[in-house]
Every structure is written in C-alpha cells, then in structure tokens.
C-alpha cells in the first residue's frame with residue numbers, strides 16, 4: 001500500500017516541466033480537456049505532432065485546481081515527447097505511476113484522469129486531420145486484464161452501493177483470476193467512496 005508521494009513526484013510538484021503560463025500563446029495540433037473551467041478544476045494537454053511520422057514533438061499543459069495532478073502531468077509531458085502516437089496510446093496508469101516512482105493508492109484516479117486527457121488530445125489530433133480515431137470513445141481503462149473489467153465498471157459498482165472489495169468483486173468478477181489487480185481495484189474503490 002503506497003501512501004506517500006515519491007521523491008520524483010515531489011520534485012516535479014516543486015519544479016513542473018512543460019507547464020504553460022496564463023495566456024502564453026502555443027500552437028498545437030491536438031488538445032485534450034478534462035474537467036471544466038467553471039468548477040475551477042481543469043486539466044488541458046496540448047500536443048505538437050508531426051503529421052507524417054505521427055511523432056509527438058512537444059507536449060505542454062495547463063491546470064486549474066487539480067493540484068495533485070501537477071507532478072503526474074509534468075512527468076507524462078516529458079515521457080511522451082519523441083514518442084510515436086501508436087506508442088503513446090499504450091500509456092497506462094501503470095506506466096505513469098511506475099515513472100513517478102509510485103503514487104498514493106487513494107490518488108490513483110488522478111493518474112487515470114491524466115491518461116484520459118492525453119488520449120483526448122490524441123483523438124483531437126485525429127479529428128482535426130480527418131483521420132480515423134484509434135482510441136476507444138469512452139477511454140475506459142482496463143484494470144483487471146483477466147476478467148476484462150474497466151475502471152468505469154468498478155466506478156459504477158461503487159456508485160451503486162458496492163462499497164467493499166468483496167462486493168465489487170461479486171458484481172464485476174474483477175480480481176477473480178490471477179489476483180494481481182487487487183491492489184489497484186482496492187485503491188479505485190477507495191477513491192470512488
């Protein structure tokens with residue numbers, strides 16, 4: 001069980017990379033927006049992408065509220081630079097947490113939201129260039145590979161009253177295979193309660 005922020009997370013929190021300042025002009029090819037401005041809780045990721053090679057040449061971001069997302073999106077913006085889009089589509093909660101050197105279990109949804117915002121930015125690039133979407137429309141994250149259970153299914157179960165690991169397991173069948181997803185499932189349940 002991880003409860004503390006890692007050294008990498010603290011460093012990026014104090015010295016974030018690739019953050020756009022207020023009203024700083026920036027030309028981008030794809031933009032993902034998560035949350036909304038009025039609720040003062042918003043993350044925006046901007047990508048500069050080479051149309052021919054589909055390589056991400058630059059990645060910047062802006063944030064309102066969502067302070068706990070700062071280190072995660074800072075690290076992500078460094079990770080995706082130079083990455084081809086097909087590879088960046090494989091980015092998962094697991095990859096980002098690994099790069100952060102761990103992340104508190106009860107904050108895992110913050111990381112999931114950053115990954116979703118990246119995928120929204122990629123989809124925006126595809127849309128703007130008349131290309132076919134290569135990401136799923138709902139951006140569900142597969143938490144349990146054995147039983148093919150997504151974060152959205154777990155969230156729905158919790159919001160429908162399954163407030164314990166056992167109840168979520170009964171409803172969704174998650175963690176009934178190899179069991180390696182159990183910690184992630186528990187962390188998600190905690191974050192949705």
Ligand code: FES
Nearest residue numbers: 144146177178179
């Ligand atoms: S990944 Fe969930 S049971 Fe194997």
